[in-house]
Amino acid sequence: xxxxxxxxxxxxxxxxxxxxxxxxxxxxxxxxxxxxxxxxxxxxxxxxxxxxxxxxxxxxxxxxxxxxxxxxxxxxxxxxxxxxxxxxxxxxxxxxxxxxxxxxxxxxxxxxxxxxxxxxxxxxxxxxxxxxxxxxxxxxxxxxxxxxxxxxxxxxxxxxxxxxxxxxxxxxxxxxxxxxxxxxxxxxxxxxxxxxxxxxxxxxxxxxxxxxxxxxxxxxxxxxxxxxxxxxxxxxxxxxxxxxxxxxxxxxxxxxxxxxxxxxxxxxxxxxxxxxxxxxxxxxxxxxxxxxxxxxxxxxxxxxxxxxxxxx
Amino acid sequence: xxxxxxxxxxxxxxxxxxxxxxxxxxxxxxxxxxxxxxxxxxxxxxxxxxxxxxxxxxxxxxxxxxxxxxxxxxxxxxxxxxxxxxxxxxxxxxxxxxxxxxxxxxxxxxxxxxxxxxxxxxxxxxxxxxxxxxxxxxxxxxxxxxxxxxxxxxxxxxxxxxxxxxxxxxxxxxxxxxxxxxxxxxxxxxxxxxxxxxxxxxxxxxxxxxxxxxxxxxxxxxxxxxxxxxxxxxxxxxxxxxxxxxxxxxxxxxxxxxxxxxxx
Numbered sequence: 064x065x066x067x068x069x070x071x072x073x074x075x076x077x078x079x080x081x082x083x084x085x086x087x088x089x090x091x092x093x094x095x096x097x098x099x100x101x102x103x104x105x106x107x108x109x110x111x112x113x114x115x116x117x118x119x120x121x122x123x124x125x126x127x128x129x130x131x132x133x134x135x136x137x138x139x140x141x142x143x144x145x146x147x148x149x150x151x152x153x154x155x156x157x158x159x160x161x162x163x164x165x166x167x168x169x170x171x172x173x174x175x176x177x178x179x180x181x182x183x184x185x186x187x188x189x190x191x192x193x194x195x196x197x198x199x200x201x202x203x204x205x206x207x208x209x210x211x212x213x214x215x216x217x218x219x220x221x222x223x224x225x226x227x228x229x230x231x232x233x234x235x236x237x238x239x240x241x242x243x244x245x246x247x248x249x250x251x252x253x254x255x256x257x258x259x260x261x262x263x264x265x266x267x268x269x270x271x272x273x274x275x276x277x278x279x280x281x282x283x284x285x286x287x288x289x290x291x292x293x294x295x296x297x298x299x300x301x302x303x304x305x306x307x308x309x310x311x312x313x314x315x316x317x318x319x320x321x322x323x324x325x326x327x328x329x330x331x332x333x334x335x336x337x338x339x340x341x342x343x344x345x346x347x348x349x350x351x352x353x354x355x356x357x358x359x360x361x362x363x364x365x366x367x368x369x370x371x372x373x374x375x
Numbered sequence: 376x377x378x379x380x381x382x383x384x385x386x387x388x389x390x391x392x393x394x395x396x397x398x399x400x401x402x403x404x405x406x407x408x409x410x411x412x413x414x415x416x417x418x419x420x421x422x423x424x425x426x427x428x429x430x431x432x433x434x435x436x437x438x439x440x441x442x443x444x445x446x447x448x449x450x451x452x453x454x455x456x457x458x459x460x461x462x463x464x465x466x467x468x469x470x471x472x473x474x475x476x477x478x479x480x481x482x483x484x485x486x487x488x489x490x491x492x493x494x495x496x497x498x499x500x501x502x503x504x505x506x507x508x509x510x511x512x513x514x515x516x517x518x519x520x521x522x523x524x525x526x527x528x529x530x531x532x533x534x535x536x537x538x539x540x541x542x543x544x545x546x547x548x549x550x551x552x553x554x555x556x557x558x559x560x561x562x563x564x565x566x567x568x569x570x571x572x573x574x575x576x577x578x579x580x581x582x583x584x585x586x587x588x589x590x591x592x593x594x595x596x597x598x599x600x601x602x603x604x605x606x607x608x609x610x611x612x613x614x615x616x617x618x619x620x621x622x623x624x625x626x627x628x629x630x631x632x633x634x635x636x637x638x639x
Contacts, residue, residue, distance in 0.1 A: 074477065081478035086490075093494040208618035210570050212577050213611035216597060220604050307483035314486060315574055319597070329486070330578060333493035345482075345490060352481045 071360050075353045082349040083139070087132050090338050098124050100336035104149045135342065144343040149335050154343045158328065164234055165317070165324035168244055169309055175248025176255050183252070184259035191264060199256060206253025211312035215246040215319040232321040243320045247312045254308065258301050259294065266293030292366060299363060303356050310348065379627050382620040390440040393433035401434040401587045402426060410603045419609055422595055428606060431587035432613055438588040440617060442503065443568035449507040451561055454514025455553065459545050461515070462522025473519070476512045484509040485571055492580040502581045506571045513560050518553055525552050555632050562625030566618045573614050589613050 090097070098119035102110050105118070119125050123134060138145055144154035187199035222242060223231035230239050267290060275289055314326030321327075325344065332340030389396075398418075405425030412420045419428040461472035479487075488505040495501035525531055531548050539547075575581035576590025584591060589610040596607035 074474070077474050078478045078481045081475070082482060085478070089491060089494055094496055204622065205615070205619060208566070208615045208622060210573060210577075210611065210614055212574065213593065213607075213614065216593070216600065216607050216611070220600060220607070224601055224604070307486075310483045311485035311574075314489060315577065318578065329489070330493070333490060333580075336494075341490060341494070348486065349482055352483070356481065 067364070068361070071357055075357055078353055079346075079349060083136060083346060084132070086342055086345045087135060088128075090341060091128055091131070093336070097336050097338065101148045101338075104335035104337065139342075139346065144346075145339045147337055148339050149337045154339050158325075158340075158343050158347070161323060161325045161328040164322055165313060165326065168240055168247070168317075168322070168324065169313060171240060171244035172247030172251055172309060172312075175244060176251025179248070179252035180255035180259055183256050184263060187256075187260055188263045188267070196260075200260070203253045203256040203260075206249060207257070209250070209253075210315075211246055211250050212315040212319055214249060215243065215316050218242050218246055219319070234320075234322045234324075239320070239322070243316045243322060246316050246319075247309060250312055251305065251309060254301075254305065255298070258297055262294035262297040263290060265297070266290045269293060296363070296366060299359055299366065303352065303359050306355055307352065379620065379623045383624050386436075386440065386617055386620055389433070390436040393436045397427075397430035397433040399427040399430040401431040402585045410599060410606070412603065412605065420603065420605060422592070422606060423599060428592075428609055431592060432589070432609055435587040435589045435592060435610070435613070438582050438586060439569055439572055439590075439614070442499070442572050442582070442588075443565055446503055446506045446510065446568040446572070447561055447565040449503070450510035450564060451514050451557060453507065454511035455518045455557065457511065458515035458518025458520075459522050459549060461519045462526065462549075463541050463545060469519075472515065476515050479509065480512045484567075485574060488571055488575065489578060489580060492575050493578075497580045497583055499582055499586075502572065502575055505575070506568055510564055510568065510571075513564065514557060517556050517560050521553050521556060522549055525549055555635075559625055559629050559632065562621055562628060566621040566625070569614060569618050569621070573610075 096115070099110070099115050102115050102118040106114070123131055126134070135145070144158065146153055147157070183199050187193075187196040190196065219231045219242060222229045229241050230236070231242060233239055269289075272285070272289060275285065280289075313324065314329060316322075317324040317326035318330055328340065329344045331337075332344065403426060405421065407425065408416075408421050409423055409425040410421060411425075414420070419432070422428055422431070457472050457476065461469045464472070487509045491508065492501045492505035495504065525548065528548075531544060534544050534548055572581055572588065573590030573593065576588045576592075577594050579591070579594060582588035582591055584595075592610040593607060596603075596610065599606055
């Protein structure tokens with residue numbers, strides 16, 4: 064077990080350093096003059112070459128690639144994201160402010176997704192192939208094909224424009240979070256329903272179940288103690304993918320609903336060529352996903368001891 | 376299966392013949408008729424510049440579906456090459472290839488594509504690049520997995536003993552076993568590419584105006600949500616129908632393969 068954890072940690076380290084180098088290389092080689100872009104974002108005016116050169120020296124763009132890379136990586140190792148190239152303010156407080164908008168939204172979306180998909184999948188698998196089952200699969204398939212930004216616009220059209228029940232733009236009250244959370248949550252529900260459904264069906268097909276039933280175990284206990292843990296394995300497997308899907312949706316949904324979250328932060332950073340902001344978001348995201356994947360690997364070994372054995 | 380096949384054929388035909396069916400030039404500006412609703416003259420109405428939405432949708436199929444095809448094929452070539460290199464190239468190559476795959480997989484693909492396309496500067500080439508370099512990992516994993524399982528088969532061992540070079544073994548013995556599974560992965564990635572192209576278009580990082588790409592049409596329509604809500608429905612519907620058709624085709628293909636592989 065300890066050896067396995069060590070291996071996973073080493074792998075996580077490799078992945079993180081890979082991401083750091085790739086991001087930096089990408090920013091470094093982005094076409095156009097980054098110093099000019101930063102100066103434009105800062106002063107928003109026609110600029111003389113002296114001003115641009117001044118920005119270049121100040122941000123450290125006049126150094127060589129590796130020199131600049133180490134200068135960036137050093138503080139990063141202590142989780143110091145540095146200062147914004149555009150505003151000059153420290154990155155972390157602004158980044159944290161945007162996360163504080165994104166995190167509750169992601170959590171709400173995940174909750175909505177689970178609240179819809181788990182009962183739906185259980186109901187659908189009561190009688191596989193029944194009308195309800197086929198309906199659930201059909202709706203989930205359509206849901207999987209609907210892009211988050213389009214669903215968001217439709218929800219705005221119905222609930223904000225036509226019915227005027229809910230606010231659409233901004234994030235000033237909790238009510239502003241309802242439509243974006245619903246947009247993302249429905250998407251999560253669509254993909255989870257299919258996965259949980261096939262998880263339950265596969266778990267039902269396990270050869271040990273008839274034996275347990277013969278022993279007189281109640282149907283209720285069968286479902287809870289024997290089918291559910293098995294059905295949970297594929298759900299845990301896709302949890303990382305699900306989270307990635309959620310983050311992808313978040314970027315678009317935040318832009319549509321004008322929420323000042325992480326997605327909006329990233330898009331604005333890209334547009335203004337704010338190197339330190341882009342790097343901060345990318346590294347933080349990579350860190351989160353490495354940790355999530357690590358946790359999934361570990362949970363996996365706990366639920367299903369067979370996995371650890373076959374890998375060792 | 377048959378209805379899915381028909382749907383996919385209809386989609387391909389629409390993308391190929393769309394421009395012939397389009398009643399107007401997709402970029403023809405007609406300000407007096409701007410933001411008009413559906414009418415016999417403009418079946419789906421017009422956008423903010425008075426351009427015919429139906430014509431733009433039909434031309435847009437070329438951008439959205441055509442680019443998605445190109446992107447999914449490029450990423451298949453990248454992924455298969457890396458996967459086979461991992462399977463055939465020995466321990467070090469395997470380790471390097473798979474850690475690279477992990478690195479790319481560790482990050483939400485679309486977010487990476489947004490960062491790459493955004494930093495490279497908006498445009499069709501950066502769109503193709505961004506979605507291709509973030510879309511090859513699944514192919515690589517599948518190719519490596521099958522590659523490793525083929526390795527121990529008799530005919531491969533014989534070919535190796537006969538002194539065939541690695542690339543030739545890859546071409547003649549690995550590729551045929553790979554094609555069915557890769558096709559299934561490809562359908563999924565094709566659908567993802569359609570979604571990715573329209574998402575980037577919607578953010579303004581993808582295909583640039585005045586080209587009629589579905590995502591950028593949505594971006595235009597968003598501003599006029601109150602006055603002409605229908606304008607925003609069409610491009611989204613086009614994306615949903617195409618993605619759904621491809622996903623269903625992928626499901627059918629996967630089911631057919633599973634049946635073929637299942638023991639009699």
